[in-house]
Amino acid sequence: MAFQELLNQVGGLGRFQILQIAFALSLYGLISSHIIMENFTAAIPSHRCWVPILDNDTVSDNDSRILSQDDLLKISIPLDSNLRLDKCRRFAQPQWHLLHLNGTFSSVTEPNTEPCVDGWVYDRSNFLSTTVTEWNLVCESQILNSVTKFSFMIGLFIGGIICGHLPDRWLSESARWLIVTNKPEKGLKELKKVARINGMKDSGDTLTMEVVRTSMKKELEAAKTKHSPRELFHTPILRKRICLLSFMRHLFTLSIFGLAIHLQHLTANVILLQFLISAASILVSIVGHLVLNHMGRRITQLVIMPLRGIFILSAAFIPQEMQILRTVMATLAGAISPLCLSVGRLHTNELLPTTLRATGMGVIGMFGNTGLFLSPLFMMLAPYSAILPWIFYGGFSILTGFSVLFLPETKNKPLPDSIHDITNDWKESRQAKKEDPIIKVTMF
Template sequence: MAFQDLLDQVGGLGRFQILQMVFLCISSLIVYPHILLENFTAAVPGHRCWVHILDNDTDSANGTGTLSEDTLLRISIPLDSNLRPEKCRRFLLPQWQLLHLNGTFPNMSDLDTEPCVDGWVYDQSSFSSTVVTEWDLVCESQSLKSMAKFLFMAGMLVGSIIYGHLSDRWLAESARWLMITNKPEEGLKELRKAAHKNGRKNAGDALTMEVVRSILQEELEAAQTKPSVFDLFRTPNLRKSVCLLSFVRFANFMSFFGLILHLQYIGSNVFLFQVLFGAVNLPANYVAFLALNHLGRQVSQTLFMFLLGVSILAITFVPQEIQTLRVALSTLGIAVSSMALMCSFAHGNELVPTIVRVTASGFMGIASNIGAALAPLLMILTVYSPHLPWIIYGVCSILAGLVVPLLPETRNKPLPDSIQDVEKERKGSRKAKQEDTSIKVTQF
């Protein structure tokens, strides 16, 4: 609570803090569209094998000139289980006998077929050209599309690790973090800067190093030891919190990016999905804000992660023909995923002490980006079952919801500044529960 007193003097939420949030929002607006770009640049249009009798540009391809395109397609391309033209195989020779079958569909498994050795013909009604049509990333090569998305997301993972250290820190440092990490002079400078921008110049000028040291005496003494990433795992309570929070972030990011990076697996109209997914985020964040204030951190995250898992599993078993229901379920999934993510960020910041909060955020960020990178990679499993990746997304979300109650509730509690604060608070809460239990027992 000592630092909170200093923060109240310079302005807890003023122009200074708002400007920082605006700069962060601008950065997110620039970066985020690049992640979603592959829904359009790597879209997979409808396709079938190129066949000489149908797609040759010369007039001699159709000798009689009387056969329609549908007829030529029928004798050249076999039908799949849904009675639609196969995407990856063609008849070895034109099957002229199929012309005499009026509305019947014989067993075509006995007819000789071959892969698309001469390439593919793509439907250009929605996308005139994509990287898929450019490099034929379909059929046997469809896994390369997932690999490309994986490499993109893996680049985000590597970049978050490297550029977190190489950044020029154009945003102001956290004054709380600077002081807790034994940099009181720099922290005092940031506090004065915040006070001036918040219109509290007199309060900023009144702050001196002596005042700061007297208020933060205990915290500054604890800051003599420089924290490291290993400090996250030395004590049992902090280790438990970091590991569980990392798993929740991992599952949340994997499910979230599984939805937004594979719009075509959900439905055919990717433009509609993109608009809906973008529009639902703002009200979703407001709902998360209300839930955090009224339900608390534990209940909110558990509820949203369960809803995310259930909505993804429901999408898996809803037929493609029922597009309205698939749109509703996927939009719900994106909404609750955003809600759960907001709750997870708030919960994580309140569980981890200030002295290692930046380190913990980086560690949990790595776990998040691993989940985001695995999301497209799991799509390779569609060669075994089209439902398998979605089942994994849904199950992981539900498991994450189950582990959230193992974390302590932090609503209306002060932020811990040191690792000792975390350990003492948990011991104190356990002791209080034991005392409450003994009181209840003695009443009967």
């Protein structure tokens, strides 16, 4: 805990840390807003086939002038299996005899229907224009909507690789990382900078290289050993953590972005749903982090990630007629997502040694972010079953939650500075497990 004492001396959580957090949040906000916009720029409004008797202003059919729009729809558009107007087919000729029938029936499979050869009519009450209405990405072309999202996510993935280092020009380097990587002079300079910004200049002036070397003697001794990124996989314990954390990040990225860019499939009013999610996520995050400090990292993830998956599955299986309940489930799933993401990243940070933390996070992020461009592809299964993509998105979240059982708890434990710290922690844990039965036996 030597570094923690140095950090307390320069102000602990002060103005410097708050400014760093605010700047990082602004960067995340820019990325998140572009992802959320997919629900609006690529929204799929209600639609039906264009038919001359309804949509051609120059039509001169005398019978059509005295009929209501509902009657014209009845004779022009067949019903689907849910007894709703079919979105992708129309009658080849007006079915006048349907006006004299009291009951309704589906005519999707009748030979007198045809595809929407003249285009579609879209409901523009919510969105005047989207990529779907602009390029008619519906019916047979519906799969191309997922392709456009796939292209967008590929751009995010590549951009993260190419430009991911740019924020480091403005974000201050970690003093702890500098010290344990045998750069104590630079670490001292950063600590003095933190003290000055936090209004603790006098305390910063008392910090000298001798103080740093005395306080972190053990860490500096360990820093003399050169560390290679290959050590992430050469050490069995660390290799297991990296592989498991990469697997978990991949699954959860698939789930969280699968939900984030497909909200319009869960509700008729995506604007209201997005507003509810944004408002609820603030409250959930505040309460969740209080619970996190009490329950620890493992139990918190074990509860909230499967719970999020259950909310997703519930929203998908609830009939569309129950829009209020469906919206509530979707809101809860979306609101708990940021909390799941932040807890997972916090746990990951605390499981990796400081000397290899940046490299480890990069490797985990690289494998995890492959879920970015894969997440839209699962929606290609929707034409076969509307619920099938959501089974994957919800199931991945549940599986991620249970995977945390294979990781150790890090609550109230010091951050590991080297691979040696992780190895010792594992040995002490194994030793404690061996000694517990002996203690229990001697008590009786």
